[in-house]
Amino acid sequence: MIEITINGEKKNTGEGLSVRQFLASLGFDDKKVALERNRKIVPKSAFDKVVIKPGDELEIVHFIGGGDHGNDPFIVAGKEYSSRLIVGTGKYKDFEQNKAAVEASGAEIITVAVRRVNISDPGQPMLTDYLDPKKYTYLPNTAGCFSAEEALRTLRLAREAGGWDLVKLEVLGDEKTLYPNMPATFEATKVLVREGFKVMVYCNDDPIAAKTLEDMGCIAIMPLGAPIGSGLGLHSRVNIRLIV
Secondary structure (H helix, E strand, O other): OOEEEOOEEEEEEEOOEEEHHHHHHHHHOOOOOEEEEEEEEEHHOOOOOOOOOOOOOEEEEEEOOOOOOOOOOOEEEEEEEOOOEEOOOOOOHHHHHHHHHHHHHHEEEEEOOOOOOOOOOOOOOOOHHHOOOOOOOOEOOOOOOHHHHHHHHHHHHHHHHHHOEEEOOOOOOOOOOOOOOHHHHHHHHHHHHHHHOOEEEEOOOOHHHHHHHHHHHHEEEEEEEOOOOOOOOOHHHHHHHHHH
8 A cells, every 4th residue: 555645635545556547446437537646637648657656646626516615615804705716807898798707707706996987978887887786796906006005095985986895905016017016015904904994915925925914904815826917827836835
């Protein structure tokens, strides 16, 4: 027998088993699951070739009903959600498309930006006409803010407009990379928490900075995993793991 880790739990299994044999020994249909070995996906075409070895860390996953996480609910600021997906509301062709996308996603939290109303056409449709704030949790964010003062002003206006105190704070320090300005983030966080906001905060992947923000009273820490918009996937695994 050899010792391996399956989905975070230490287990013993037979020696020399291929992935397909191993899955069969657990009672799983290999057509219905995916397997990651030591953080690398094993293609189904390689299930007969790859052999389970001592010390392997395996993740086995399958499809479940969207949002069903059993005894592991997604709780934000004391409210429980069935979906872990947070969807943005920018870049859509129109509000109808935005509404259709959010409904199809099953998301219950949507990020929103604060913009000036159209003075010349006050009857122009607004996002709230299409996505009911009573059905969805609106998460005002400070995208595009490069100072604590800008961020505070934006979120105060958001709370006045919709009564929302759950907010996503991001104070940017660089226009190209969108990396956060951490001193300004600390400054804005201190004021927002004092004013009763429930702050979900975007920050760098520094564990000390993240712990400082938690201690300041943020209800969620949102460290970057890679440069925004880079499409590089999760690059800061070690630091993210330390933060968690």
